[in-house]
Amino acid sequence: MQARPFLTEANRDYYAGSLMLVIGAVTVWQGAGYRFGSLTRMGPGFFPVALGVLLALLGIAIAIGAVRKRSGVETAVAAPAEWRAWACILIGVAAFVVLGKYGGLVPATFAIVFISALGDRDNTVRSAFVLAVAMCIVAVVVFWWLLQVRLPLVGWG
Numbered sequence: 193m194q195a196r197p198f199l200t201e202a203n204r205d206y207y208a209g210s211l212m213l214v215i216g217a218v219t220v221w222q223g224a225g226y227r228f229g230s231l232t233r234m235g236p237g238f239f240p241v242a243l244g245v246l247l248a249l250l251g252i253a254i255a256i257g258a259v260r261k262r263s264g265v266e267t268a269v270a271a272p273a274e275w276r277a278w279a280c281i282l283i284g285v286a287a288f289v290v291l292g293k294y295g296g297l298v299p300a301t302f303a304i305v306f307i308s309a310l311g312d313r314d315n316t317v318r319s320a321f322v323l324a325v326a327m328c329i330v331a332v333v334v335f336w337w338l339l340q341v342r343l344p345l346v347g348w349g
Contacts, residue, residue, distance in 0.1 A: 209255030216248030280311030296347040
């Protein structure tokens, strides 16, 4: 008799869906303490509650899909740890914090996107650079121009 692996593809989906359901339910519960408002005059609790409901519904859908998948053939998930990706993401976040404080929005955005994109083994330096430049443009338009976030575009110190 062969032991069944603990982490199968169906189990992984079931656990992920259950976690999303729990996070969504907690978000709805916490957001219910704020004024909800209406669609025309949204209160501070509207957006968290709406996102919590969507997250919970998505979690339920994923968990149901996993339960259906369990009846089929189960394959073990044995993916090695992606240490390069973890390191690049953590270094990118640290670079964003430092450059956001001392360098401004554009250098911080460029750093986090460029460094994090290098964590994917399929990305080249050129593709990471193009992605970082494109995200800098999006960040300037969305955060600096539309939302008027009080972060200088480029600064020193």
